[in-house]
Amino acid sequence: MYSLLLFLHSLGRWAVLGGLLYGIGRAYQGWVGGKAFSAHDNATRHTVATLAHVQLVLGYALYFTSPLLKTFRFRDAMHDPGTLFFGFQHVAAMTVAVVVLTIGSALAKRQPTSPTQFRTMALWFTAALLLIFLAIPWPFSPLANRPYFRFPF
Structure with a gap:
């Protein structure tokens, strides 16, 4: 179960990043280009937020x-960057990132004009x-490095 969750979470990272980059690209193009906020833009906004929530x-x-959480003690983790990273940071x-994304999605949906929707x-x-x-946890991170993909086998 744990290895399957780890694999799905690792795979989901790329779906969220890809969707978020696509959504940001559409938003900046629409904002700078003065385009109308289309049904496709709205679906992109909603899909990105949904992917982030699933992740x-x-x-x-x-x-x-x-297994880390079973033995995690904040006081002890202060001396181990990897444990502190996964146990808290x-x-x-x-969680804060998904809250920010959710607020942005909700605010963009409620804006009265296309430029303000795209800007938001x-x-x-x-x-x-x-x-x-x-x-x-990028492979090059000094806090906690993990591979780009985690496989369940």
């Missing part, structure tokens, strides 16, 4: 079934992307 739920499931930053989506989604980039 967050997978992450929570992984977090609460992780990763889950906290990703672009700015909030970009802020969420920056938080996500900081909290991903």
Whole structure:
């Protein structure tokens, strides 16, 4: 179960990043280009937020079934960057990132004009992307490095 969750969460990372980059691209093109906020843009906004929520739920499931959490003590983790990262920093930053993305999605949906919809989506989604980039355990990260893909075997 744990290895399957780890695989799905690893795979979901790329779906979220790809969707978020696509959504940000559409938002900036629409904002700068003065385009109308179309049904496709709205579907993109909604899909990106949904992907992020699914990824967050997978992450929570992984977090609460992780062997790390059973032995995690914040006081002890302060001396181990990897334990601190997965025990606290990763889950906290990703939760905040998804909250930021959700707020941006909801605000963009409720804006009265296309330029403000695109601007809202672009700015909030970009802020969420920056938080996500900081909290991903990249292979080159000094905090906790993991491979680009985790396989269940």
